[in-house]
Amino acid sequence: MQRANIFRAPQSVGPDGLAGFMLFWSLIVVLPLAALLFWSLFPLENFKIAWQPSLDAYRDLLASGRWEVTVRTLRIAVIVTLIELAIGFPFALWLAKGTQSTAIKVTALALLTIPFFLSLSARTIVWRAVLGLNGPVNAMLLHLGIIDQPLDWLLFSEFAVVIGTIGPYFPTMVFPLYLAMNLIDDEVLAASKDLGASPAFTLFHVVLPLSFPGLAAGLVFTFIPMIGDPVVPTLLGGGQVIVLSASIQSLLQILDYSAAAALSVFMLLLMVALILILVLAARRAFGTGVGQ
Incomplete structure (x- = not known):
C-alpha cells in the first residue's frame, strides 16, 4: 500500500x-x-x-478640537515608532548577526513573546504605579536630590502614554527586522568586508537595503496599531490625552455613527498614506523595482 x-x-x-x-x-x-x-x-x-x-461628517473633522486630536495622535505614534526603531534595529541586528549562540537567540526570542501572553491592559496598568507621585521613579529622583518634589507630569500625560507604549509594541518592530536580517547571507557581509567597505558603509548600503522589507513591516505593525490604540491613552492619559480612537468611542456613545464612521475612514486613509510613503521611499532609495 x-x-x-x-x-x-x-x-x-x-x-x-x-x-x-x-x-x-x-x-x-x-x-x-x-x-x-x-x-x-x-x-x-x-x-x-x-x-x-x-459630507457634513467629513467637514466636521476640521472642527475645533478634531485637528488637535489628530496631530496629537500622529505625534505620539511617530515618537513611539522612532523610539522602537532606534532600539529595535540594533537589537535585531545583534540578534541576527551579532551572536552565534543558539541558546541566546532562543532565549531572547522567547522573552519577546512574553507581552503577547498578557492583555494590553495588564501590561499598561503597571506603569500607573511606576510613574505615580509615590512611585519608584519619583522616589529615586527625590532620593538622588534631582528634584525637590514629585513630578506630576510623569503620569496622565503624553510622556506616560509614550513610555507605556514602547514595551507592548517592541516585539512588533523587532520580529520583522530579525526575520529579514536573518535571511541575509553571511557571505555577502564577508564579501563587503573583504572589498574594504567600512562597517558603516556595509550597514547603510548592504544591510539596510536587504532588510528593508522587515523594516517596512516593523514600521507598519507599530505605527498603525498605535493610531487605533484606545487602551494605553485611556489608562495612562487619564482623560487628558485624547486621541482619535478615544474620539471614535465618544462619538459612538452619543450615537453619532456618521461622525464616528467618517473619523474611522480618515484613520484608514492615514494608514494607506503610510504604506504609500514606504513604497515610494523604497523605490527612491533602492530602485524602481521595489513594490512592483
Missing part, C-alpha cells in the same frame, strides 16, 4: 477556489469597509437613515 505524500508541492488555485477566496475576502474586508463609508455619507436623522448623501 503506497504511503500518501503529505509534502506535495502546492498547486495553483482553480477558478472555484479563487471565487471562494474572493467571496471570503469580500465578506470580511470589503463589506465592512463599504458599510463604514456608507454610514459616513448617510447620517441618521431621528434614528432613520437620511438617504440624501452628505
Whole structure:
C-alpha cells in the first residue's frame, strides 16, 4: 500500500477556489469597509437613515478640537515608532548577526513573546504605579536630590502614554527586522568586508537595503496599531490625552455613527498614506523595482 505524500508541492488555485477566496475576502474586508463609508455619507436623522448623501461628517473633522486630536495622535505614534526603531534595529541586528549562540537567540526570542501572553491592559496598568507621585521613579529622583518634589507630569500625560507604549509594541518592530536580517547571507557581509567597505558603509548600503522589507513591516505593525490604540491613552492619559480612537468611542456613545464612521475612514486613509510613503521611499532609495 503506497504511503500518501503529505509534502506535495502546492498547486495553483482553480477558478472555484479563487471565487471562494474572493467571496471570503469580500465578506470580511470589503463589506465592512463599504458599510463604514456608507454610514459616513448617510447620517441618521431621528434614528432613520437620511438617504440624501452628505459630507457634513467629513467637514466636521476640521472642527475645533478634531485637528488637535489628530496631530496629537500622529505625534505620539511617530515618537513611539522612532523610539522602537532606534532600539529595535540594533537589537535585531545583534540578534541576527551579532551572536552565534543558539541558546541566546532562543532565549531572547522567547522573552519577546512574553507581552503577547498578557492583555494590553495588564501590561499598561503597571506603569500607573511606576510613574505615580509615590512611585519608584519619583522616589529615586527625590532620593538622588534631582528634584525637590514629585513630578506630576510623569503620569496622565503624553510622556506616560509614550513610555507605556514602547514595551507592548517592541516585539512588533523587532520580529520583522530579525526575520529579514536573518535571511541575509553571511557571505555577502564577508564579501563587503573583504572589498574594504567600512562597517558603516556595509550597514547603510548592504544591510539596510536587504532588510528593508522587515523594516517596512516593523514600521507598519507599530505605527498603525498605535493610531487605533484606545487602551494605553485611556489608562495612562487619564482623560487628558485624547486621541482619535478615544474620539471614535465618544462619538459612538452619543450615537453619532456618521461622525464616528467618517473619523474611522480618515484613520484608514492615514494608514494607506503610510504604506504609500514606504513604497515610494523604497523605490527612491533602492530602485524602481521595489513594490512592483
